[in-house]
Amino acid sequence: MVFSSYQFIFIFLPLTYLAFLLAFRFAGWRGAVHVLAAASLAFYAMQGWKLFAILMGSLAFNFVMSRRIADRQDDQATAPRLMLSGIAVNLALLGYLKYTNFFIDVVNQAAGAGFAHIDLLMPVGVSFYTFIQIGCLIDAYNGQLVRGNFSRYVVFGAFFPCVTAGPLVLQREIMQQLDGRE
Secondary structure (H helix, E strand, O other): OOOOOHHHHHHHHHHHHHHHHHHHHHHHHHHHHHHHHHHHHHHHHOOOHHHHHHHHHHHHHHHHHHHHHHHOOOOOOHHHHHHHHHHHHHHHHHHHHHHHHHHHHHHHHHHOOOOOOOOOOOOOOHHHHHHHHHHHHHHHHOOOOOOOOHHHHHHHHHOOOOOOOOOOOOHHHHHHHHHOOO
């Protein structure tokens, strides 16, 4: 869904705003954050269920990994390995989705091979949400992880106004803003 589409401007945004206000009134800030998380996931799900599955897998993996890193922060052997493996998984996914066909073209041109392109999904905003979640893993390693529930993490990692193009943000800044209202 494009931000300038009638569907976004006249349906999605007003319904999200109304749901946010109602949740805030009846469930407080915590309920309003759940609405923002649900709206962000719904926004991305409208791009397609396969793309949504990639985003959810990334969010779940990095949510769990950041907490594992933070829990083992004092373990000088385990924490760096966890952080580096989390970063490697993120970069491998990003590299596979964005650069597989590029490398096939390079091999075809350099070696005169005839490998066919692979039909890959190209998730909207994959670089954005990958890099901000890598930043979260680094924050966890540096002892700067601000813990929150999964809904808050979804708002950080997939907030619908930002998921397609950014800006890149630090999780501790977003999580502190989400915590500041309670």
